[in-house]
Amino acid sequence: MRASPAPAKRAARQETSGAAAATCEISSPGTYTYTRFGYCVAGVNVVYILRDTNGKEIGRGTLEVSTSATLQKNATTWDEQITVRMTSARDAVTALTAKFRSSCGTGCTATDDEPWYGGNLVVGQFHTGTVSYSSAPLPGATAEFTTAYRMYVTSPGVALVDPNAGWDNPAKIRCDDAVGGTSPAGCAVPSVMPVVPLKTTAGEPGGAVAAYEWAQRNQQGAWGLRGHPLTRLTSGVGGRTASTCGGFKQEPELVNGDRCGDFPFGETKEGGAPGAQCVRLIPSLGSGEWDTYILNDAHEHNPAAPCVQAHVTPDEKAFADDQLAEGFTDQRVIDRDAFELTISTPDTGPDIRCREDDKPASALSNGDGWFWNTTEPVPLVQQTVKELGAGERPTRALACVGRDTAKGTGTSGDITGWLDARAFRAAHPADSTLSRCHLVARILGGKGSTEITRFNLVPCWHSGLNTGTPSMRTFEFAAQNLIKGPEEAFGSSDALLYEVTPVYKNENSTIPIGVTMSATIQRANGTNEELFPNVYITNTVKNTGQFNLGN
Template sequence: MHAIPPGRPGRRRARSTVLALVTVVSLGLTTMGMSPAPQDAGKKPQRVSDAAAGAPAARTAPTAPTETSAPRVRSGEHCEPTRAGSKERRAGAAEACVTTIPATATPRQGRAAAADVGSCDLTNPGNYTYKRFAYCVTGLTILYVLRDSNGKEIGSGTLEVSASATLPARGTGWSEQITATMTRASGDVTALNAKLRASCTAGCTTTKTSPWYGGDLTQGKSTSGSVTYSSTPAANTAAEFTTSYKMYVTSPGAAPTDPNASWDNPRRIRCDDAVRDVTGGTPSPGCAIPTVMAVVPMGAQGSDPGGAVAAYQWAQQNLADGWGKSKPLTREKSGTAGRTARTCGSAGTQPFDPNTDLVETDTCGEFPFAEAKEGGIDGARCVEVIPNASSGGWDTYILGDSRDMDPAAPCVRAHVPAADKQFADGQLTAGFESQRVIDADRFQVEFTTPAAVPQAPCLATPPTGSLPSGTGWIKNTTDPVAHVNKTITPIGPAGTRPAKAQACLGKTPGKGKEASGDITG
């Protein structure tokens, strides 16, 4: 070894080596002591797990929650006298009575299938079924009865009504398909005539009120058609409203009077033009069922800069709060910059310290998001992680000893490249728009990242103290020395020298950098 003159520290360049195959390297270094800047042992990343999410697909449609509610119907029986000289009166019917029957416990034999029922629960007839962008009802039963002057039933028939609609995530007009089927007839009732009118409350317009014309039905026959609605909320506002239905049921040829069957869709529909904040560009209006919680999808394929998405997924799966899953988040447009500063900036008691040695263009990715009311937790309370792409999936490294990681920590700070943070921000913004998440809406988050694929043993089980490097890892150890430099007067202080370097390099190695320090002994 050539001695390096005093006062001029030696410099060596460590370069990355691209390997065609996964390789393990173990080097025992016996050079003289070096004096590198010490690394805080409490900040050394420790690999803890793969952050694979099962299915390899990304940006898939989120799992849509389904909820049910009973329609609001007119209670009791509604009766009207039959008209003098009418067919019913000539047959001995003094009155015609109609009852709108609420939910039935179990589906009856021969129940008619609803037209375009979509997400309807056919085992729960008589109830409305809801998803974020759909509603429907099946088996809403209307009973028609004729009675004589003594109150004796001389005939009856039943209608079953179904309705379904899909709301536009982009757009403010939609149609609702409605079907009426005569399911039973007895006595003097051999046919029924059903006419329907739909309406909606303030904030909405029914642009087509009647789904069909005519409507004479015999047992087993159906009639169907659509009604249409629209809503035009002003910019940065939302309109909420309900839909209502009135059905006139008579014997064929009889003149209908008051609507004798009516019901309301019990849940509000919301159309908004308020998804994006004032800096987010031109809003796109759309409609949803606001009482069904939105599920925002965030996904990253293997070719995407998905480090931040993988880190957020890891936090959701491994921290006790389970933000966005077991604990919903709440969108809050105002105060985003302040919440970011508390978690990642100078407003917290421990500002984010970029580690560009390990992560080029290191940027702070925080979860819960600053775009949520629950964000803005002091960064000193967060677990700090480095997500690392490995064999198609993601490994997660914790800064510090992973054995001491507290799952009760309320947040995570991820060391990710700027491009990965930007990618995740874009996913969140797109999710808010696709799911119509406006200010104060609660929402869940569903993450999808590639599943890990089979890999070399050294990649699957990196040693304690290893650091992420590209799609692999590196580990350097040192031995103590009495003096870092004996060629100067006075001789150098105690220090360390490299002892062993280990690496498991994937097909995408990390970038090398210069190494410097005194190496004479």
């Protein structure tokens, strides 16, 4: 809602050759309030003054006018409620008769311009009724106009021509048949910016919605947030979409039926940035809420990048596209209209305060912090050696890291999937050796040399997931440099919540196709700071994107 000042008052004076004259003027212009589909005014005061033949005031009365109207999103007719109340009278004026007329500008017709007929008012009494309007824009066209009002007032028994006062609604109304698609014609207040919502729950295909929300929060463009509106542009949509999705490299092992979700949308003027300049994102649903990860090259994340490419399923892409189209229809967003975009995704609550809360029961101490690994069963611990039977695979590694973090240990043994990795390496001669990758890094206190701690390890390419640029090592060093760096940057009472999650192809997999990583600084004063955003590193050779080890 917003309020606007009313226009300057207009007054008319009517005199007779008899013993008296009367004037009618607006003493208070009232306050107008608008929504996208409605308007109202309150406190328009019209004062009637009666004078004798010498010009001396012999009485006066005050009428207060209020009006309200709700426009129809899917029709071009509407009613406006008009109420006139007599609020004061004195001396020779004890009652007033008020006639009311409405009108509207070009492109609009006042189909019923009188809200009532006749009748006197005394203080405390009121007249109320409706006036009606209609507009008939041609297909693809718009009509903008204002509504106007005039009131004719006299005092019963005074033989004078009715003095009158008039005023205009200061904001325009727009009726259009230009939204497109199957949307019928309708009306709105164009000066009120439309707000288009995108939302998802944990049970809906909301990957694209989640990725677009991440972009709003993490890119400087803040596309669609308040103060950073998008502008609908109906021509050239396909070209802008093709530009932003240019060079899109599908990742079918990571996303079923991988499709490009372009943001800002090709449906907007802000869309169309070259795909080579975009941040690549993969949304992931876990623990009831969506997380979004930067794909592989997060160390080069540029907050000023003009676009994102989201790797999403066809259902996720269609789910967001349908909501955008519905939002245009619901808010009557036509070509060249600016609009805000509100995005909501499920939030299961704040992250734990790792230095304040008790560590998980199965967590292992790590200097002044801890680390914790979780597992889940798999039918075969080594798919290539079935006689070894069922086993467990790592599912999550979480660590609370402080300045006094102890050094971790090395690796050993046939961890889950290790024999499968060796078989893949034999069948696919690649320019890299195999490694057992720590999920919680050794330099951050992670261990992997005992039966218990081996679930902190997954098979990986040494030059690829383990080391290189980009790799897990890129972000492990960022964490190490923080906790071992100057105390001004990371104090003894601060903590780093560090998380790594293996991503598997299916429920039988023994080797991940990649890992997600994130790290959040938890300050002693209760605030959080992101050390690096959610990132995704693929289990491929070097930076070639080839020979994904995941099974």
